[in-house]
Amino acid sequence: MLKRYVVKRLLIAIPSLLIASLIVFTLPRLIPGDAVQLMLSEKAYAKDIAELRAKLGLDRPMYVQYVDWLGHVVRGDLGESLWTRRPVLEEISQRLPITLTLAGFALTFALAIALPVGVISATRQDSLADFFARSTAILGLSVPNFWLATLLIVMPAIWWGWRPVGDFVEFSASPLGYLRQLLLPAVILGIAASAALMRLTRGMLLEVLRQDYVRTAWAKGLAEGVIVLKHGLRNAIIPVVTLLGTQLPQIIGGTVVIETVFGLPGMSRFLFDAINQRDYPVIQGVNLLVVSTVVMVNLGVDALYAVLDPRIRY
Amino acid sequence: MTTRVEIGRPMAPATPALEHARSASRWRWLVTLLRLARRKPLGAVGGVIVAAMLVMAAFAERIAPYGYDDAIRGARMKPPGAAHWLGTDNLSRDMWSRIVYGARVSITVGFLTVALALVVASAIGVSSAYFGGAWDLIVQRVVDAWLSFPYLIIILSVMAVLGPGLGNVILSLALLLSATNSRVIRGATLGAMQQTYVEAARAIGCGHLRIIVRHLLPNVAATIIILATIGLGAVILAESALSFLGFGVPPPHPSWGGMLSGSGRTYMFRAPWMAIWPGVAISLAVFGFNMLGDALRDVLDPRLRGS
Numbered sequence: 001m002l003k004r005y006v007v008k009r010l011l012i013a014i015p016s017l018l019i020a021s022l023i024v025f026t027l028p029r030l031i032p033g034d035a036v037q038l039m040l041s042e043k044a045y046a047k048d049i050a051e052l053r054a055k056l057g058l059d060r061p062m063y064v065q066y067v068d069w070l071g072h073v074v075r076g077d078l079g080e081s082l083w084t085r086r087p088v089l090e091e092i093s094q095r096l097p098i099t100l101t102l103a104g105f106a107l108t109f110a111l112a113i114a115l116p117v118g119v120i121s122a123t124r125q126d127s128l129a130d131f132f133a134r135s136t137a138i139l140g141l142s143v144p145n146f147w148l149a150t151l152l153i154v155m156p157a158i159w160w161g162w163r164p165v166g167d168f169v170e171f172s173a174s175p176l177g178y179l180r181q182l183l184l185p186a187v188i189l190g191i192a193a194s195a196a197l198m199r200l201t202r203g204m205l206l207e208v209l210r211q212d213y214v215r216t217a218w219a220k221g222l223a224e225g226v227i228v229l230k231h232g233l234r235n236a237i238i239p240v241v242t243l244l245g246t247q248l249p250q251i252i253g254g255t256v257v258i259e260t261v262f263g264l265p266g267m268s269r270f271l272f273d274a275i276n277q278r279d280y281p282v283i284q285g286v287n288l289l290v291v292s293t294v295v296m297v298n299l300g301v302d303a304l305y306a307v308l309d310p311r312i313r314y
Numbered sequence: 315m316t317t318r319v320e321i322g323r324p325m326a327p328a329t330p331a332l333e334h335a336r337s338a339s340r341w342r343w344l345v346t347l348l349r350l351a352r353r354k355p356l357g358a359v360g361g362v363i364v365a366a367m368l369v370m371a372a373f374a375e376r377i378a379p380y381g382y383d384d385a386i387r388g389a390r391m392k393p394p395g396a397a398h399w400l401g402t403d404n405l406s407r408d409m410w411s412r413i414v415y416g417a418r419v420s421i422t423v424g425f426l427t428v429a430l431a432l433v434v435a436s437a438i439g440v441s442s443a444y445f446g447g448a449w450d451l452i453v454q455r456v457v458d459a460w461l462s463f464p465y466l467i468i469i470l471s472v473m474a475v476l477g478p479g480l481g482n483v484i485l486s487l488a489l490l491l492s493a494t495n496s497r498v499i500r501g502a503t504l505g506a507m508q509q510t511y512v513e514a515a516r517a518i519g520c521g522h523l524r525i526i527v528r529h530l531l532p533n534v535a536a537t538i539i540i541l542a543t544i545g546l547g548a549v550i551l552a553e554s555a556l557s558f559l560g561f562g563v564p565p566p567h568p569s570w571g572g573m574l575s576g577s578g579r580t581y582m583f584r585a586p587w588m589a590i591w592p593g594v595a596i597s598l599a600v601f602g603f604n605m606l607g608d609a610l611r612d613v614l615d616p617r618l619r620g621s
Contacts, residue, residue: 012455015455016455016458016459016462017459019455019456019458019459020459020462020463023459023460023463027471027472027475028471028474030475134356135356138356138601138604138605138608139597139601141547141600141604142547142551142596142597142598142600142601142604143593143596143597143600144551144554144555144558144571144574144593144596144597144600146555146558146574147574147589147592147593147596147597148593150574150579150582150589150593151589151590151593153582154582154583154586154589155586157583158583158586249461249462249463249464249465250464250465251464252464252467253464253465253466253467254464254466256464256466256467256470256559257466257555257558257559260559268467271467272470272559275470275471275474276474283471287463287467287471290463290464290467291459291462291463294462294463294464295462298462
């Protein structure tokens with residue numbers, strides 16, 4: 001049953017992915033001024049421009065370029081960067097681990113804070129702890145992460161002369177140093193997601209804890225921990241998992257800012273530079289990769305429902 | 315030679331009891347507001363912050379002691395003090411004045427974006443739910459694709475296409491927000507369509523337009539109001555991130571996000587106040603809208619609580 005459902009969802013995902021690929025392909029091409037002009041800057045003659053365009057295949061009609069590009073993408077070829085002349089896939093795979101580690105850390109942190117605080121907040125509704133947790137959550141949703149990052153760089157430097165941002169440490173040079181430098185950026189990245197997840201956990205749990213079967217569990221004399229976690233949280237978790245799936249694009253979007261602020265050479269910063277340089281193949285490649293990942297993760301989230309809640313059948 | 319005739323005024327004799335009733339009804343809205351504030355203290359705090367921001371945006375010329383781009387002689391990077399509450403920046407401009415004018419940018423972007431987004435989202439959401447079928451299927455797949463992009467990445471790409479500027483920021487943010495909101499409005503419309511009054515309207519022969527405008531839209535209005543308030547906070551936050559990355563409102567216009575980038579970052583170790591106050595302003599503004607939105611949602615539509 002689950003297999004049939006996944007296949008069905010995959011089929012629905014294909015048109016979305018195709019539309020997304022079309023958006024991915026056309027958007028960078030609408031940017032005024034093209035890469036060829038930027039590459040040759042002032043010292044270009046009309047003939048040179050035309051020649052370089054032909055060489056890069058940019059002189060063909062747009063739909064021909066699209067079909068050609070899509071054909072290569074299906075075969076795992078994302079083209080090569082107009083600037084570095086190296087395969088886009090290679091360029092991305094060098095930088096992807098940094099962004100993935102950041103996003104992974106951020107999601108882990110968000111869940112590690114959101115679930116316990118959400119549970120405490122719901123079980124002690126309207127207590128001082130609940131009030132504090134809720135206000136902090138709204139604050140967490142309100143503070144811009146790039147500003148928080150700036151403050152965390154500036155303040156320790158002014159007070160103690162300590163600077164967290166140094167040269168980037170490669171994983172091969174020092175695995176521990178590599179992970180440690182990503183920790184602070186990941187925590188800042190995860191704050192907003194954490195606040196959103198906490199609010200939802202609290203809200204859903206409050207609803208579940210009012211159900212009859214929870215009252216029955218209390219009447220049976222079960223321990224509070226068992227009731228809250230096994231009867232309550234287990235039934236409240238599905239919307240939280242859904243939100244977790246929708247938080248992923250937000251977090252990846254956030255890495256653009258965080259990688260810029262902390263000077264991390266990740267995929268998002270690569271994309272940001274590529275947008276500034278009109279490097280179409282790179283913009284397309286990164287966008288396509290990100291969109292496909294998000295679509296697949298959401299599919300995985302849907303499939304996970306059945307595992308989390310045996311009542312759900314597909 | 316003209317005699318004033320007052321139309322529509324009740325000519326009742328002013329007995330003390332009636333006078334009392336009249337003045338009571340005059341202040342009733344205030345009583346309701348205060349009662350609401352007592353029930354939702356956090357929402358009231360949010361409302362006060364939002365009101366303060368609106369006043370700052372509307373009367374920036376009166377409130378700000380200097381213009382947003384006035385260089386003040388001999389006041390380069392002065393720390394906060396009596397003369398300049400929040401200090402001055404590297405171009406000798408008064409930070410407080412720039413923050414006040416910045417409220418105007420945030421409010422303009424916020425309100426115009428949300429208004430545009432909600433019009434588009436309502437059109438897409440309501441029509442998608444109402445007509446269903448192939449239209450719904452196609453529209454929802456496009457929305458799906460749109461929603462799979464990380465928001466900052468899609469806005470950056472759109473801004474790169476459109477070029478920086480206030481109008482383009484509004485356009486690109488509205489494009490994104492309308493996709494998200496159309497989903498919620500579609501859901502709310504699907505719910506409203508199950509009601510018998512829609513069936514009744516159809517039975518007495520109302521046209522599509524009349525059913526949509528007179529019966530469906532008023533019933534999803536609460537959802538739209540909530541989306542608007544929460545959207546305002548999100549848009550102000552997104553605008554600041556865009557301006558921070560240099561794709562937003564171009565200088566010398568004082569956008570809070572823009573003040574935190576460029577010179578704000580270059581001089582942050584020597585003049586930390588340049589990197590502190592704009593962030594405080596953004597956080598407060600978004601906090602205010604979020605609090606107000608939360609309270610409004612609880613009051614208008616308890617079913618959405620916690621979402």
